[in-house]
Amino acid sequence: MIIIISYYYKLGELIIMSGNTFGTIFRITTWGESHGRAVGVVVDGCPAGLALAAEDIQKELDRRKPGQSRASTARKEDDRVEILSGIFEGRTTGTPISLLVWNKDADSSAYDLLRNKPRPGHADYAYQMKYGLRDHRGGGRASARETVGRVAAGAVAKKLLSEAGITVAAYVSELGGIVAEIDPSTDLLLLQAQAETNAVRCPDVAAAERMLERLDQVRAEGDSLGGVVVIAATGVPAGLGEPVFDKLDADLAKALMSIGAVKAVEIGAGRECSGMQGSEMNDPLFLRDGKVDFERNHAGGILGGISTGAPIVCTISVKPTPSIAKQQSTVDLAIGEAVEIRVMGRHDPAIPPRIVPVAEAMVALVLADHLLRQRGARI
Amino acid sequence: MIIIISYYYKLGELIIMSGNTFGTIFRITTWGESHGRAVGVVVDGCPAGLALAAEDIQKELDRRKPGQSRASTARKEDDRVEILSGIFEGRTTGTPISLLVWNKDADSSAYDLLRNKPRPGHADYAYQMKYGLRDHRGGGRASARETVGRVAAGAVAKKLLSEAGITVAAYVSELGGIVAEIDPSTDLLLLQAQAETNAVRCPDVAAAERMLERLDQVRAEGDSLGGVVVIAATGVPAGLGEPVFDKLDADLAKALMSIGAVKAVEIGAGRECSGMQGSEMNDPLFLRDGKVDFERNHAGGILGGISTGAPIVCTISVKPTPSIAKQQSTVDLAIGEAVEIRVMGRHDPAIPPRIVPVAEAMVALVLADHLLRQRGARI
Amino acid sequence: MIIIISYYYKLGELIIMSGNTFGTIFRITTWGESHGRAVGVVVDGCPAGLALAAEDIQKELDRRKPGQSRASTARKEDDRVEILSGIFEGRTTGTPISLLVWNKDADSSAYDLLRNKPRPGHADYAYQMKYGLRDHRGGGRASARETVGRVAAGAVAKKLLSEAGITVAAYVSELGGIVAEIDPSTDLLLLQAQAETNAVRCPDVAAAERMLERLDQVRAEGDSLGGVVVIAATGVPAGLGEPVFDKLDADLAKALMSIGAVKAVEIGAGRECSGMQGSEMNDPLFLRDGKVDFERNHAGGILGGISTGAPIVCTISVKPTPSIAKQQSTVDLAIGEAVEIRVMGRHDPAIPPRIVPVAEAMVALVLADHLLRQRGARI
Amino acid sequence: MIIIISYYYKLGELIIMSGNTFGTIFRITTWGESHGRAVGVVVDGCPAGLALAAEDIQKELDRRKPGQSRASTARKEDDRVEILSGIFEGRTTGTPISLLVWNKDADSSAYDLLRNKPRPGHADYAYQMKYGLRDHRGGGRASARETVGRVAAGAVAKKLLSEAGITVAAYVSELGGIVAEIDPSTDLLLLQAQAETNAVRCPDVAAAERMLERLDQVRAEGDSLGGVVVIAATGVPAGLGEPVFDKLDADLAKALMSIGAVKAVEIGAGRECSGMQGSEMNDPLFLRDGKVDFERNHAGGILGGISTGAPIVCTISVKPTPSIAKQQSTVDLAIGEAVEIRVMGRHDPAIPPRIVPVAEAMVALVLADHLLRQRGARI
Numbered sequence A, B, C, D: 001m002i003i004i005i006s007y008y009y010k011l012g013e014l015i016i017m018s019g020n021t022f023g024t025i026f027r028i029t030t031w032g033e034s035h036g037r038a039v040g041v042v043v044d045g046c047p048a049g050l051a052l053a054a055e056d057i058q059k060e061l062d063r064r065k066p067g068q069s070r071a072s073t074a075r076k077e078d079d080r081v082e083i084l085s086g087i088f089e090g091r092t093t094g095t096p097i098s099l100l101v102w103n104k105d106a107d108s109s110a111y112d113l114l115r116n117k118p119r120p121g122h123a124d125y126a127y128q129m130k131y132g133l134r135d136h137r138g139g140g141r142a143s144a145r146e147t148v149g150r151v152a153a154g155a156v157a158k159k160l161l162s163e164a165g166i167t168v169a170a171y172v173s174e175l176g177g178i179v180a181e182i183d184p185s186t187d188l189l190l191l192q193a194q195a196e197t198n199a200v201r202c203p204d205v206a207a208a209e210r211m212l213e214r215l216d217q218v219r220a221e222g223d224s225l226g227g228v229v230v231i232a233a234t235g236v237p238a239g240l241g242e243p244v245f246d247k248l249d250a251d252l253a254k255a256l257m258s259i260g261a262v263k264a265v266e267i268g269a270g271r272e273c274s275g276m277q278g279s280e281m282n283d284p285l286f287l288r289d290g291k292v293d294f295e296r297n298h299a300g301g302i303l304g305g306i307s308t309g310a311p312i313v314c315t316i317s318v319k320p321t322p323s324i325a326k327q328q329s330t331v332d333l334a335i336g337e338a339v340e341i342r343v344m345g346r347h348d349p350a351i352p353p354r355i356v357p358v359a360e361a362m363v364a365l366v367l368a369d370h371l372l373r374q375r376g377a378r379i
Helices: A054-064 A124-131 A137-142 A144-163 A188-195 A205-220 A248-257 A270-275 A352-373 B054-064 B124-131 B137-142 B144-163 B188-195 B205-220 B248-257 B270-275 B352-373 C054-064 C124-131 C137-142 C144-163 C188-195 C205-220 C248-257 C270-275 C352-373 D054-064 D124-131 D137-142 D144-163 D188-195 D205-220 D248-257 D270-275 D352-373
Strands: A027-031 A038-044 A097-102 A167-175 A227-234 A262-267 A285-288 A291-294 A312-318 A328-332 A337-341 B027-031 B038-044 B097-102 B167-175 B227-234 B262-267 B285-288 B291-294 B312-318 B328-332 B337-341 C027-031 C038-044 C097-102 C167-175 C227-234 C262-267 C285-288 C291-294 C312-318 C328-332 C337-341 D027-031 D038-044 D097-102 D167-175 D227-234 D262-267 D285-288 D291-294 D312-318 D328-332 D337-341
Touching (some): A054 A144, A097 A144, A144 A167, A167 A188, A262 B270, A285 B337, B137 B144, B167 B188, B167 B205, B167 B352, B248 B352, C054 C144, C248 C312, C248 C352, C262 C270, C262 D248, C270 D262, C312 D270, D144 D167, D144 D352, D167 D205, D248 D312
Antiparallel strands (some): A285 A291, B027 B038, B167 B227, B285 B291, C038 C097, C167 C227, C227 C312, C262 C312, C285 C291, D285 D291
16 A cells, blocks of 8 residues: 655646736745755845835845744744845836845754655645645745745735835734724724734733733644734725736735635635625715715725725734644655654744735735835825 | 727737736647637647547536526626547547537627726726726626636546546535535545536535525625636646746646636635644644655645645635626726716626635646646656 | 557646747647648737727638638638627727637548658657557648647737837748849838739849749649748837747747748848858947937847847748649558658648748747737837 | 926836746746846746756856857856755756746946937847836846856757757857858767867868957947857757648748847758749758658758757847947936947957857757657657
């Protein structure tokens, strides 16, 4: 009952990981494995003349990096960004911006034990079946480290959006079943500021404390927690989004679902709309100071795939960290036998707090791209 | 307090609806407005040698068309597909397949009243802000009629998938708050067959009856209902999906969110995963007859963005039909004043039953594209 | 010594003709075979608000259609364009423009004799090797009939360009070794008008007469002639073209080389530049009324892949019509034996006159696309 | 008479250099300016399992680098490639391959004098008009240094092609009007080996000597020479190329025309075909040992945009180096006055010898991409 794994393909059996580019006009291509020499991103399509400094990018990478608190792994990463091209005299030149972060602290010995034993809830088995061979050390491209490129590129997108008066911010609204109480009319930057005061990035400080207690508990059990993250954008002009396939919500759904561990994406009322009647769900229009506004925002700022001018609101559901110390069943692919494993090492007991800057980055990338696609008199 | 609407742009203010192509290798481009002469789609990238007849496409269009029951609008559409290219002696030639359906029964006078009064919950206002001008008759490209192209192209994708042993089917699992009881271990084609026996396309026949009663009720009130649709695919080989952005779940999320009225997309356990612990969420691997299998399918058949060989399971939440006879508040953009409107005409009181073939088509298109992207020895 | 031809592939041997889309923002997708039901094109990405009538397209199709003179085939084609979508009240709406021309006069019996005998100089053998099966009637997608879609889409591009003050025109400068004398300082529209007065589309009327005599001669011999076509564009603003790969000259080269029978593309001095010295080739800059101008135009209006504001000048070399009545050697693939063939039927004895509107269309498509890619204050 | 140059755009006047990605499946994105910190390329879409070492890439970069002989500039570049990702245990993993070369020896003071004085024959003026601002030091992205990324990526493509039995090689066939005598039936690798023995990369050693003398002459005059390069590929299977726009010759034309200084691209007989008759131009088919072959190769291995199995033959015309010491007229854009300039510094007196590895790289990239697009049983 031996399963044969062919590690190398003949040329006729070509296997490629080709989906490393995102965006249409504002395009990014990320590269790098978690235990390789470096990770990075090339941002192509950023307009010329945008003031951009390493610090603009570094501050977002600092928010992303682990080892910051009891909510995240103890792994130390320095993560200093290097800007290799595309900037001249402090401004973008319209040419590709190459951003690089060297890898450090990469002890891959822990992964050797699991080389042929796919971890449940991980991409290991799917990658093995797809590629035949894989860089098993630290997950390769499937590692959370790949998000360095997303966050670095997202920082450039955020800078561009800020010139257009657009703000993107995210926070944790639920963790381990504990639901935060958040007043949706609160100013977005205030919510974000409150969230950044605690390790779970939840604006409801009391709930945050209970979430942290719950995290300590599951960590002790060798288990992990899931949660919910809300990402909002204000100042988005009406008119962004390209029907019929590249709708703004469709591109946001792809962008957010492409982040590891995300299993659901909702826009506005999202899942709740299925139980509503039309008269409840529809947001009536009215005039505020001669301008069109909406009485509520069940639509989440998007109708027919196009932004309405109301705040964009997305919600993502994040599964619990799959790497857990608890014993789990799997299969040793090399010998074709059932085995039990424990995934030791330094892993976040919950992903939502760390996903916050990544989700902001992905939303910023989509908005920057659609802002450029909609170039015209109104912007 | 007059709002000025400029209907025509100068050349410097170029506005384009450019997102009409979907897919990478198996690519479709849809065209046509609801009250124009015809709607259609060009399918580019379908392999040569696939047996394909008009009937393969017609049967899916027949499932899509309205006027079939008390769950859908009384609008009559004949919708006969014409295959204009790409087929020779009953087989595809590998060249573009052009499919066309003529429009009929298009009385657009009802829309004239609403020309300057954006309907709440509709794309009207967003389109007006984006394009400055729009074909207001029947929603133009934002009309459900646009899905004719998706369903026709999806039928070609389904034919291709069936050659690879892949089945895609969808059904309504919830409508107006009534939740169907469905045994997930039931054979997918059986579930679909049960669903097709009733007008709400729900495999739980008893629940279907209650859904229909609820529909009669809200229709009488001039209101509408939302619901939930499950789309599953069986026989999908492990290995489909392209990290890191074109993950299979990311592309499914985009495909499904690009359908009008969809406000949430979930994969596998979806929204529920946020309340689970890692040990609950992770699907353990085991050997069944020497082959790798999973003890459960919370992952919905996708890990790390790549198919695992387990069934793909997606869930979408569909908002209630925005066109309702009940009085709603909006704004007359031409005179800049608040007005009340009622949206009369023939509209489905609930979209989920009619979205079923469209959602199947979108999932089939994603799977066909990724099947071709993963061409190699295993397929 | 039988060569086995497998007409149908297994699914694992997927063969697709996938390159049917051209352009980045102004994108076209053509479809249709010469002996199928119709040919057509979907133009996606044309800005809203452009005045466009069927006549704008028809006049270009009329220039393209055969049967007009002794320089072209006797085949009769009516070729009335139908606009199926994307126009509302006489203007483009920014949505896809679907254009269709029905096929007529398709007697394919003549092609049956050659089904297994690839014609020298034709795509027959290459298509057979690529696809395994092909629509042998009239060349399928490899037929000149495919250019109907290019010309129809090009007419839309020309209309857009005319709004920006850009003119594109082409003419025959050489045929069968007879070289026309043309003063390059002549107004472009005047050159075109002169060219349109004769059947070979050459502005040098005396040369045109000699070309026609030469054509009569080779037609009588059952042979054919090659030639040269010049395509120019005036009014193109400086700044179009996207380094480093999507340079304006690179995209023009691709566009023109994608036309059947074209074997060389030159920009400006083209082939001649290889014999020049830098001091001869470089075009000095000077000021004319306070504006930058060039003393000559060896660059053909493009430097570093970006337009300079000088006229764009492209030259293409067109091979002689491969379909000739003269006896030629080939192979019968079905029986694996050498055979002699004569290609009878109605074929142009020279392609250059008919390629003129096609080449104009391709250049217009590239310029329209780059004009939209360069959207900004200057246009 | 002052010309106002706005160096920075407002957001509404977005200017982007976005065409930095090439290829469909085998895709490369280059980045970096000549006087920035580094140049590099991300290769996405290379299949997994390909043996690849730094040496494979280094040997091509060594062929590209200047300072090798009296035919090229004295500028010293070390150009050691660093592989940052995509390789594991000596083989590609199917993930993006990030290649980087640090810049050195960048004294940009020489360029300051010319900051506002566009050099004739250079991209300076066109870039200024397009972007409003530019990195004037060394040409930025318009510098020949940008080709480092092309050559590095091309080396990966060549490695892939070699596994499929495909060889790509180029050589100089004409320089400063001196035409080499080359027997086209000579083995391609032998021709290349002969070419690599001399500084002008011409396989006709006697002609090479005359070319070098001519170079010495024009260098002394402060002038430069143009020339012709032939690029051939053998072992290319029949069937590569995607009608109707992504034809193999169309993509080759784009690839080669995208190289700086190239002004003409010819396939097979190229420019000569315009003077031929069909009976001369058409290549008759015959059987050689039961296989189809062609009696001659005027088609250059491509018919209908698809490879025929015969050698692919492309010819490019390369203009003389625009940077010359001779006095030239231009305009000072800052003060709006005519000026005379001399372009000093270290410049190749002829580009063709140095373009050889770049042209090989571009052809290899096109062939690798089309090989992957045509994946199936025959490859």
